[in-house]
Amino acid sequence: MRLGERQKLIVVKKVEFGVYLAERQDAGEKDRVLLPIKQVPAGTKEGDKLEVFLYKDSQDRLIATMRQPKLMLGETGFLRVAQVSRIGAFLDWGLEKDLFLPYKEQTKKVHENEEVLVSVYIDKSSRLCATMKVYHYLQTNSPYTEGDTVTGTVYESSDNFGVFIAVDGKYSGMIPRQEAQGNYKAGEELTCRVTAVREDGKLTLSGRQKAHIQLYEDAESVYSIIEDFEGVLPFDDKASPEVIQREFGLSKNAFKRAVGHLLKEKKIAIKDGKIYLL
Known part of the structure; x- marks a missing residue:
């Protein structure tokens, strides 16, 4: 029986609170898993095969469900943060028990109702957990x-x-x-x-388009930011790369190309180390 996956199992025993499932009809008690009564399809009888998902309940016991989780073991996708606690966060993945996202598996602070990108893995305690460190998944x-x-x-x-x-x-x-x-x-x-x-x-x-397309986008962005400076930029294209990066998010070369384009279009002028809108 595979934790975190959907699989077909045989109904080997019916009880008042559900049915026990196993891979073989003659499986012992240790090799059986419970499907709670509210999950059991009407008319189910011993010998039937049911496709279920296996995870662990709040008592850390292996349990089956007919529900389809939003993510299974090894899969990556977006889940909503249902709760944030002192030990980590809990994510809504479509099952009764939320999926735990430990603090050590978070790449940034998360907040309730936020959608976060995660993968599902099995931790050292053999429990299904989420991680925001998704590279390997x-x-x-x-x-x-x-x-x-x-x-x-x-x-x-x-x-x-x-x-x-x-x-x-x-x-x-x-x-x-x-x-x-x-x-x-x-x-x-x-x-x-x-x-x-x-x-x-x-x-x-x-993150940038082909050069001839990007040039126009960069020029529009530079023009707009100069407008935010009330039409006078307090430095020109000889400013340090750090200043240009901070104010425009561009490399110095990309900034110089954008400024050159705006000069050619007669939209700006450079004077006394400043750039003016025309």
């Missing part, structure tokens, strides 16, 4: 190819590697460090472009 058989536009959720960032993205909540993707412009937060949803599909099936992503 994501699939690598996505239908996407180079040039496709995809939507994904940030689940982790690394100064050494880049920004890790769960594409469609289930496929493995990453924005490389040199491509990752701006600040990314766990749980943030992004639209990205697939720049490569690696040999292992993982997706290499870019």
